[in-house]
Amino acid sequence: MLLQDKRLLITGILTDDSIAWHVARIAQEEGAEIVATGFGRGLRITERSVQRLPEPCPVLELDINDPAQVEALVADLTGRWGRVDGALHAIAYAPDDALGGNFLTTPPESAGTAFMTSAFSYKTLAVSLLPLMDAAGGGALVTLDFDNTQAWPAYDWMGVAKSALVSVTRYLARDLGSHRIRVNAVSAGPLSTVAAKSIPGFEVFDRVWRERAPLAWDGANPDPVARMVCVLLSDWAPMTSGEVVHVDGGFHAVAVGDETG
Ligand SMILES: NC(=O)c1ccc[n+]([C@@H]2O[C@H](COP(=O)([O-])OP(=O)(O)OC[C@H]3O[C@@H](n4cnc5c(N)ncnc54)[C@H](O)[C@@H]3O)[C@@H](O)[C@H]2O)c1
Secondary structure (H helix, E strand, O other), X not given: OOOOOOEEEEOXXXXXXXXXXXXXXXXXXXXXXXEEEEOHHHHHHHHHHHHHOOOOOOEEEOOOOOHHHHHHHHHHHHHHOOOOOXXXXXXXXXXXXXXXXXXXXXXXXXXXXXHHHHHHHHHHHHHHHHHHHHHOOOEEEEXXXXXXXXXXXXXXXXXXXXXXXXXXXXXXXHHHHHHOEEEEEEEEOOOOOHHHHOOOOHHHHHHHHHHHOOOOOOOOOOHHHHHHHHHHHOOOOOXXXXXXXXXXXXXXXXXXXXXXX
C-alpha cells in the first residue's frame, strides 16, 4: 500500500468536506496511521468528523499561532510515536475585511493575520516537526495552494497569502533538503468546503472552472486533490521538492475554455 506504516500528522480537518478529511481517509486506506488536529471552537466538530473516518483517529488541539499548543502537540507526538514521516498543512484564515473586495482598505493587521495563519504557519509546522522527522530519517510535507498567479475577485489578501505560501514552500525545500525532507504544495481547483464558502462570491470560481478546465472539474469531489497529497506524502515522489503540483483539471494551462464542443 502507498502509505504503509507511515505516521502522518493531518492538520485542517473541520468537517467531512474538508480536503484534509479526505486526505486522512485515503491515507488510512493506504496503510497510514493518522493523528489529526482541530482548532479553537471547531475542535468539537473535528472530533465528530474523525469518527466517520475508516478508523477514528486521535485529535489534538492546535492553534498554529499559539506556541504553547504547538509545543504540546510536539510533546504528544514524541511520546506517542517518537517519529513523524509526514504532515499535511491545510490551514488558512483571513479576516472578513481582508476578503470580498476590500483589498484597498484592508487594515495591515488583517493582512498580517492572513499571512501568519495561511503562510508563515507552514514554516512553524515544519520547524516544530523537524526533530520528529529527523528521527524518521526524513519525510514529506505538503500544503494546499489556490492559484495565485492571477488576481481573483474577492480573494484579495488570501491570494497574497497564497503567493507567500508558495514562496515559503520553496525556502523550506531549500533548508530541509539536507534533512531528506521534501516540501511541496498542491494547487487545488475550487472545492466546496467551509473555508471556500466563507469567500464571498466563491460560486464564480466554480463556474469559471467548469467553463475552462479541460478535464470536467467537479467541485464536490475532493478525491483527486487528496490522492495527489497522498502521493507526495509517499515514497513515490522521492526527488520532488519545492514544487507546486496542480490538481485543477488542467485549468492553469489554458486561457479560454473550448467553446467549439
Ligand atoms: N476549498 C477550496 O476550494 C480550496 C482550494 C485550494 C486550496 N484550498 C486550501 O485548502 C486548505 C484547507 O481548506 P479547506 O477548503 O479544506 O477548508 P476547511 O475550512 O475545511 O479547512 C480550513 C482549516 O483551517 C483550520 N485553521 C484555521 N485557522 C487555524 C489556526 N490558527 N490553527 C490551526 N488550524 C487553523 C481550520 O480549523 C480548518 O480545519 C486551506 O489552506 C485552503 O486555502 C482550498
